[in-house]
Amino acid sequence: MMRCPPFSYRAPTTVDEAVRILAGEGPRAMLLAGGTDLVPNMKRRQQTPPVLVSLRRVAGLREVTADGASVTVGAGLTLAQLAAHPLLRPWTAFGRAADSVATPHIRNAGTLGGNLCLDTRCNYYDQNYEWRKAIDFCMKRGEGGDGWAMRNDAPQGSVCWVAPGSKRCWAVSSTDSAPALIALGAEVTLCSTAGKRTIPLADLYRDDGIDYLAKRPDELLSEVRLGDPSGWRSTYWKLRRREAFDFPVLSVAAAVKLASDGTVLDARLVFGAVASHPVVALAAQKLVGARLTDEAIDAVAAEASKHAKPLDNTDFSLGWRKRVAKAYVAGALRELRGDDPSLLGPHARRAAALRPF
């Protein structure tokens, strides 16, 4: 069986204590929440942190608090808790995204914070140490200072096998909740010994498969804030081979704010799993002032899907994923318009099965 490399385990009970440990240990320490991403990565020697700082005992990260029409969601809540939470019902896209992650077992353990900070993924990277040895590794090297791999003088690669001429890493942002939350205009709070800062969630991500978070290693993501949902409708469509287990290979989060006559007052479209970060499609703004007619939807779908530039490093072929991107945007907008998902084909049915709209 696969075994973890050795590590030491710290179990703080408050956020303050946790960030003090992070500050003291430096980048060799990593936060451990549900462990559903980090532990498999450790077994595969992609990440080999000598120190794990567990959030299991940290109080205060597991609440949903309402504040007028907006809510604050603790980063330590599990995806299962979020998907079922009555206060979060109005933000449909978020509930669906949380409900679409992995399997029931993993949603019972995996947290919101872990999902937002999920390591980027790639078919050349998400492999055992032995497998990666066979391709001379790749540019996306394991972090973790003097971890297991370093101790054994394991070679680290320099090429990105997805695009061998490229100077950067193209690993894919594969979090389900991030595109949904960005489409919903969410903000996140980051804590460190230097204090707290709150930033739009979209700003947490960088377009780089290795350095994918605009978060310092000593920062802890404590909560997510969702604004007033009135007038907004949202949905989340996730493309994956199977309806359980699988990470997205394309996802579309769509949110529109409609006037009572159906005129679009505001619109946001965000793609997941087509780049190293969630991709905001500005073309959505073209809907503003129009109604969600077939023509308007198809025009925006055609333009928005140009933002989706997948590479060949996930399941399915990239050409096909690109093609489906357009169908996904169009389908998601039709669903938001109020079309019956059961008549919109298989993808709509799959999206709607996650959670009634």
Place this chain on the structure above:
Amino acid sequence: MAEGSDRKLNVVGVPRRRVDGRAKVTGQTRFADDLTLPRMLHCKMLRSRLPHARIRGIDTARAAAAPGVRLVLTGADTPIPYGILPVSQDEHALCLDRVRFVGDPVAAVIADSEEQALAALDLIAVDYEPLTTIADSEQALATPEPRIHEYGDEANVHKKVAFDFGDVDEALAGADRVFEDVFFYEGNTHLPIEQHATLAAIDPDGKLTVWSATQTPHYLHRALTKALALPAAHIRVIATPNGGGFGGKSDPFNHEIVVAKAALVTGRPVKICLTREEVFYCHRGRHPVLMKFRTGVKNDGSIVAVHLDTLLDGGAYGSYGVASTFYTGQLQTVTYKIPRYRFRGCRTFTNKPPCGPKRGHGTPQPRFGQEVQLDKIAVALGIDPAQLRLQQLVEPASLTANYMRVNTIGLGECIHQVVAGSGWKERRGKIVSNDGMARGLGLACSAYLSGAGLPIYWNDLPQSGVQLKLDRSGGVTAFCGATEIGQGSDDVLALCVAEILGVPPFDIRIITGDTDLTPVDLGSYSSRVTLMMGNAAIEAATRARDLIAPAVAKKLGVPAGRLVFAEARVFDSEDPERGMTWQDAVIHGEAMHGTLGTTGSYKPPMSAAKYKGGGVGPTPTYSYSASVIEVAVDRATGWIEVVKVWIAHDIGRALNPVLTRGQVEGGVYMALGEALMEESAFRRLPPKLSGALVHKMPSMLEYKSPTTFEMPPVETFLVEQPDPRGPFGAKEVGQGPLLPVMPALANAVFDAIGVRIDEIPITPEKIIRALAAKDRRYGPSKFPEMTWPEALKVAPPWEGGDGTASNDKPKKPRMARPGEEGGPPIRPEVRR
């Protein structure tokens, strides 16, 4: 030999939970990795990171000195080659001087803990000289050097075979229409839930015991005897219950030999449990097969001749590959009448994990091609595809062009059942739906063996043996070398004995798969266990009954022929009150005869195919299946959903209908995975930058197989026409029902949207490409030009043939002698 089908049956045919069900659902079944022994050491293997290279040297000094490490083994420690087939003894437990694929084991570390063994692997330095990477069959044909193996038919061709059963060219020339199609079937793997695991230990008297997740303890016993140069009597192999096998645990494996060797050297128990990635490297899964069918038909749809060429990508070792090659041709003749038949097959060596037998062994690929081509023929001639098949089914009790003997054939009834069940006649081509998806129905049929007619090494011995022990407690213990791999063989054994002796199956103690305790059974492969073990069990139980009956008859004063064994009693059929308990009956038997024990054995009937190569394909009786599948396809994205599967299986007799249906549904499930998503795909890095050739996704997350969400409703029809050669009339069910599913699905896609996908798996990408193609098709365009050996010429039975080839001198099979390949080893000196 089989028990008459007219007898009243009390256990057979009754739906019942399996005898090993309680242990399985309560988590108490002990699989190989559940075993631990005091002072046990752990083993990890260092595997090649290069697809093809010469080993110049291995330095293990640093690893040997690492904390906790007790032993490091390399190829020099296990120099004797082995392999499942006598003709392909091409494996070494640890590579000697050459690695042939990424994952080929080079060294093993045995340490106090798994972590320590793992950490030490990285301290082993291997000096490799890289060799040209050969990635697929076509490259293998085009690259004579370097050779992956020194043996084989030529260069990187492992095996080429060619047969002409009658003059095919003449028949094709006289056909009204000739259809030519090229198909490709991608490789895939078994994906059992349980990873392979083995524990080896030295008994206090110095003998070796090996517990392993194996489907074939007898063959493993032979391989260990050879590779370790130990007397067979000093090795005991115990097959632990397998958490699924599907053919993936039927070769002797390098890790089994390695831990056995390590236990011998250290004197301590040594265990290995493979990671999932390593299971992908053990492989022996479905061969990728490119095939070309040329089929001549008359205008009424009747076949006049078939010419089939197949090209198999064998991977790095022989495994069962020679048999697999024959299997890509031999069973094409047993469903529809084919008056003349040409079959040519070629298996190549490539730098990938070795392919071998997976559920359906070698036959799903050509079955896919044949059934899709028949659908094309039906459409072209305007004949209902069901009718096209019904009008030319092989006759019962007949010989085919290649001398396969068909006994009973329930295929016609199977077709009728799925046609009626699915509303085929009314609904095909006419289903309307309002959900934006196009719907269609497709039909296909198939056949499979109920056990291979011949063992894998020449011998004249029983292929299955059962031994019974009965004593005054009334207890019955059944011993058999068969292996429970989840398919329900323990249940069949208990059931057969219980039926004959009239005791409940749950009262029978079952001891299986233990080479010290149980008589030989060749193993759980080729769907042979129910038929062969079942017949052996019936013979043993009948003999036991015949010992007990006279004793009871004497005591009761009734003729033995009037006695009934049922409901745990033995009684007079004419006066049921007059009788005794089963226990008393055994006591009287023991008093009359002394200690009670009987044996039974089974050997298949002689085959009619006497030509060289005719040993692959014959069976006591074939099972048949037919399936109709309904699909929904989204034209915009190519997305495919399976709406429903109707499947009928000619089972002869369902011994335990619960398990029979379970096997049918499991076969459909596995088949849908192959049809829609499973792929043993490989990545070749840009050759300018790297020689790497790696399995694309050796993990259960990224090697896609369906979940319960993807599983459609399945309606199963069991067609029961007892076959006199089967136990209580039963045929196989473990493999056959997988076969019609892939072609039925492809045919349904055609019915839905009018495109042909001539390649497995059928994915949304391929649908989109076919929709855009001029010929509305996706699939391979050509079969490579290649030279074939002179075909063996065998005249079909109706052209005066006798089963021999006119241009071959058939050798009389004889037992291999000690020391020969396939024979027992020369008994080495036993050291004390």
